[in-house]
Amino acid sequence: MLYRELGSTGERVSAIGLGGWHIALKNVDEELGIRIVRTAIDRGITFMDNSWDYNGGVSETRMGKALQGGYRDKVFLMTKIDGRSKQEATKQIDESLKRLQVDCIDLVQHHEILRFEDPHRVFDEEGSNAAFIEARQAGKLRYIGFTGHKDPQIHLHMLQVAAENGFKFDTAQMPLNVMDAHYRSFAKLVVPELVKQNIGILGMKTMANGILLRSNTVTPIECLHYALNLPTSVVIAGIDSMEILDQAFEAVQTFQPMDEQQEQLLLAKTAEAASRGEYEPFKTSSIFDSTAQNPDWLGKEPERIQQLMSA
Template sequence: MHQHTSRRVFLQTMGAGMALTACSGGAPRGPLPGAPEQGDIRLPPGGIMPTRKLGRTGQTVSLVGLGGFHIAMPKEEQDSLRIVRHAIDHGVTFMDNCWDYNEGRSEILMGKALADGYRQKVFLMTKIDGRTSESTTKQLEQSLKRLATDVIDLVQIHEIIRMEDPARCFAPGGTMEALLAAQKAGKIRYIGFTGHKDPAIHLAMLKAGFDNGFTFDSVQMPLNVMDPHYKSFERHVLPVLVEHDIGVLGMKPLGSGAILKSKTASATECLHYAMNLPTSVVITGCDSVGVLDQALAAAYDFQPLSSRSVDALLARTAPAGKAGEYEKFKTTEDFDGTTKNPHWLETASL
C-alpha cells in the first residue's frame, strides 16, 4: 500500500446533503439511496487525511479527491465555492475537473474557489477531449483561463473509450503532440488519461505510450466492489500501473450511485474498498458539504481491510456484479459525453 499519513489536524464541521459520485457529462444528477440526511455526518475534531504517492511523480496527494462535475450542481455559486474550500480545509489536496463539465462552468467555479491562496494548497487536475493537436491546444488554453492558473498540475486525455483512440492520440498532429508541447512550455506538469469503458482499451493506450517511448504519469479508471466481476480494471489494468509506478486514480467508487441501489454494500464499504486498493487517490463527486463529509469520514476512519473482509464483500457483490448491471458506464453509452458530442474531439466548442 502507498499509504502515508499527514500530520495536519482539522476542525469539526457539520454535515448535510445527499451522496453522489463523480461522473461524466451524461451521468444522472439525482439523489441516491442511502444518502446522509441533514446532520447525519459529524466529523471528528482530530480527523487526519491520509496521503499517498502519485506514482513516480514525487507528488503526494490526499486519499480522497474532489470530483469536479458535481460542484456545479448547487443553485448558488457560493455553495459550490464552499464545497471546494471545505474540502481543502479538511485535507483534500487533489482537485478533479474536465474541460467539458457543465459546459465549462465546473472549471470556472473551481478557479474562483482556488483564489485567495487556495490554489497553492492543491494538486490541480483537469481533462481535455481533443484528439487533434489543434483542438487539444485550444481546449487547454480555455481550461487554463477558466481555472485562473498559469499551470495545471495534471492534464488527462478524457474518455479513452474507443479502440481507435490510442492511435489517434499518438498520431502526428494528435493529442500527445500538443500535450508534450504544453509540458515543455511549462503550462502543464504531468500527463495521464481516463476512461470507463473497457480495460482492453486502457491496455491499448498504455501500450501505445510504451511503443512511442512514453510512460503516462497517471491513469484514471473505475475501481469499485462491482468492477472485479465484469470487465475488471482492477484485475487487468491495475497490475500494469503498479508495475510501472503509474499514479492510480480511482473513480466511481459507488458506481455513480448504482451500487447503493443494489443493496449489497454501504457507501462507506464502497469507499473503503477503493481505498484498500493501491490507489493514489479515490475521486468522488460531492454536490453538498454533507456528501463531502461522508467521504472525509470514510478517509479519516480507513484502515487496511483484511483479506477475509475483502473476500466476503466480493462474494456479497458477485451476483449483482456479474453482468455489469450496476456499472452502466461500461455497458451503455449513458456516461459517454464524447459519444453524444463527437465534435468535442475535433474542436474547442461546447
C-alpha cells in the first residue's frame, strides 16, 4: 500500500480508501461487509469512507461493528453529514458517532455540496459548519471537509465562501476519473486550487460504480492508475467483494507515476465517450443526488431567511 500526506493535517493515509456505501449493498450481507473492512485494514488500507445516509445508516453500523476488536486504532475514519442547519447537523453527527461506536470521528465532511446556495447555508450563523466547529471543540471530530459531485464551479464557490468566513477546509472530495478530464472537469478546475491551499484531495467515482467501464474504453486498473496519478491524498474505491478488493491492491502494486505524455495517451481513449457527460450521470442528472430526493435531511432554512420572506 502507498501512503500519502492528507493536505496540511500532518496525517498519513492510505492512497486507496475503502468506500462505505458498497459494504451494505443488497448483494453484501453483514458478514461479508465486515470481512471486507477487516481484510482491507489487515492488508494496509487505513482510510475508511462512510456517510450518515448510506443505506439508511446500515453502512455506518456495519463499519462500527467491523472496527471493534482493535481495528479502530488502525484507521483514519471519515463520514459525511447531510444537514445544512446547525440543529440537523448536530443530530446527524451524534447519530453517526453512535452507529460507528466511536467517541471521535477523524474527519467529518459536509455531504453533497451540489447547489450554489449550499455554501451559504453551511456558513450561516445557524448553519452546519457551526455544528462542526462545536463538535470539534467537544472532541467529537478532528478535521472538517466537504464533498460534491455536480459541478467544479460549486466546489470553487464553497472554497470562496469558506475563505470569506475565515475558514479553511482540511479536505475536499470530488469525482476524479478518466472521463472527468473532458467534461466539467474537477481535475482541471478544482484540483489546482486545492494543491495551492494544501487541502487534502479525496477522489471518488473513479469508475462511477462501473458506469465508466460500459464505455469499453478503459480497464478498471487504468481508471485507478489515472486517479492515483493525480495529486490525490486518497482514491476512494467502492468494494463489494474480495475480488474487487484484490483489484484495488493490484492497482497500487502496479502503479507507476505517469508523465504528461502517458497521461494524455490514456485520456485520449475516453475523449469521445466523455464529451457530453454521458458516463458521468452524477454531473448530468439528479439520480445520484440523495439530498434532492430527501430534502428533509438538510434541515430548516436559516431563520433570518424565513424572517425576510415573511416581512
